[in-house]
Amino acid sequence: MHRSQHRHSSCTREWLRPARVVGLGRNSLTMSPDTAKHNGKVQIAPLRSMPPIERFTPVTPHLAISPTVSVVVPAMNEADNLPHVFATLPQWIDEIILVDGNSVDDTVAVARRLRPNLKVVTQTGKGKGDALAAGFAAASGDIIVMIDADGSTDGHEIITFVGALVTGADFVKGSRYAAGGGSDDLTFGRRLGNKVLTGIVNLMYGTQYTDLCYGYNAFWSRHLEVLDLDCDGFEVETLLNVRAAKAGLKVHEVPSHERNRIHGESNLRVVRDGMRVLKTILREWRRQPAPPLPKPATAPAADRGVA
Ligand SMILES: Nc1nc2c(ncn2[C@@H]2O[C@H](COP(=O)(O)OP(=O)(O)OP(=O)(O)O)[C@@H](O)[C@H]2O)c(=O)[nH]1
């Protein structure tokens, strides 16, 4: 057999054997059998459970994902901020759901003008928690991302949340305190309150959260049942974080930078809402543990939806 033919056939045989990359040297990749070097390029054998290639949406020049992504935006009188917020949302998002809190400004009209295919949900109850519950119920994506409508959360960061989900997390928390995160918005009082409340949750639930009351989070929609959102106000993020821990979800934190609200007034009242958060933490402690995790529909998250 000609030498080059021999090289080619041994390479093909190698390619057919299942396995994974086992080491990355300075100039070389140590391969175990489901990778192979062909014409100088490393090739990785397709995973058995991978969806067909048409199901993948490119999200960066280096990454394509197969799960669909819904973004839920609670908004109450945010007409002036929505153009800024929507301008940061990436094109590859499958669905945007605006949950209108009976706004008295042009929130809904502005949103529809910016994104004609937007889904609008008008909440029937009161508060951000109620709005998010309604938005989550209306979402059809495999992944749900929640962001604020006041310009404080940046849609460009969505890829970081989605990236953590497709590589194995069940629930991803934005954190202003993780390395790379920050806030232009936290006053001394809010920072202190958030720190104390985060510490209480970590102590009670064995978590290692660095942030608790932050509105930028994402999760697989299949976990909606265990998250079982049933609250009204700004305690909503705490409830999600505590329920995720109680249900044994794999929670990752990703750094996020919170900006100041661009226009309008905050709806948060530090003492009132701080007390609601504390009550939520204690009430959840007294309640039954969350029901067991649902079985994944197919393979583990890390095996699905990332290319
Ligand atoms: N639909 C709906 N949205 C709400 C309600 N309350 C707050 N929101 C939205 O929830 C998001 C967060 O509310 P903010 O008032 O900014 O509260 P915050 O971010 O904790 O406070 P700041 O840091 O001061 O902005 C914003 O997009 C609000 O428009 C509500 O009752 N219904």
Ligand SMILES: [Mg+2]
């Ligand atoms: Mg805000």
